[in-house]
Amino acid sequence: MRLQFQVAVQTQDIAGRDRVDQVLHSAARLFREKGYGAASMRDIAGEVDIRPSSLYHHFPSKQHILFAICNGFQRDFNLDVLAQLSPDRAPEDAIRAAIHRHIVFSNRRWTDVLVTWRERRSLPREQQATINALRRQYRDALAVVVERGCREGVFEVPDSKLAAMAALDMVNGLVQWFKPRDERDLQLTATRYADAVIGLLRGWEG
Amino acid sequence: MRLQFQVAVQTQDIAGRDRVDQVLHSAARLFREKGYGAASMRDIAGEVDIRPSSLYHHFPSKQHILFAICNGFQRDFNLDVLAQLSPDRAPEDAIRAAIHRHIVFSNRRWTDVLVTWRERRSLPREQQATINALRRQYRDALAVVVERGCREGVFEVPDSKLAAMAALDMVNGLVQWFKPRDERDLQLTATRYADAVIGLLRGWEG
DNA sequence: TTAGCTGCCGATCGTTCGTTCGGCTCCTGC
């Protein structure tokens, strides 16, 4: 009876989304609002309207929920953004496109961004390393393009790895506080920041 | 006897620093390493070699320890950095000096930087507001100088508040991961980042 | 029909946490 009711609500309300996705979605929101440590399994269970013990049917522990959120986001992020940095593209175009995507994608998944950024270090060392590897992959790919731009004479920076970090810090800072008024505001700001990064890479007098 | 021994060690080892400072110092390091939630009063007490209950002789609660760390740092930070942004200084010089100080000061108190940045939101709303007000004061002061630079024609940015945020995010990103090899490395990087910010403010094609 | 799996539940375990309290020992001011 209860189950039938839940299924009925489910198919109407949150259309086919299964329990695992419901848990990940609610947990991410709670982790963002209260922090990983302060959000309890009881809180998460309450959000998806099941009992705390039932959570362990889908996830072996609280940490696995956090890891699923962080790793899922970072994997999707790299799939979307890293593709912009292909080697057969002019360095300027590639970086401009990557920064733009970086901002737009991060805005679309703002909760995951904040959780991954803030709560990652609550994970065990090994799972942290998995996610850090994905982040490093992005950073290194960006640094390679910067390096290439320097060799081609379109960029001029004192240190390409430092420049990549500076650009990423600037953009990662933005996506944490920026809440666009509408889609046009988002697109405009993404383009402006892409401009800023290109300007930085061209005008960093060493 | 025990107390006399402690005093003897104290005056030799950590020269006149009293219990309150010892607690703040140890707590900050623990909050940085384990996070505010995961670092317990028992951990802090163990670090300064007293019993947990004795902590409440100096601080009314754990949150007051965190607030003392964050507020103390941000107050000192503003005293040091904000002074560089005086109105009778050329915008370029003022910002260059402020960014340089920002980086050098943050490096000197790296632990406080990370704790203030990451754990601030564990504070009650009112205490958060106190610290946020200090941060906003710095950000606004920087935006004012950027605005002045734009009117004087030395800067060209699409939005002076957005530009100030971009510059601050870049620098705040740096101070969180940057560990200089030595004093020369610190000074060099601080100067380079000051250059980068000036370059950004001059070359942000709107 | 029935064995077995999935999803869920109530009850509860053991641990850790922040905090409180009464009392002890020094040191200082009167």
Added chain:
DNA sequence: GCAGGAGCCGAACGAACGATCGGCAGCTAA
């Protein structure tokens, strides 16, 4: 010499936490 505060202690309290376990309903395949 004595009152009183500062500093510290051991013991313990109540609450919250992550996680476990046995069992129950409903669905599915043999």
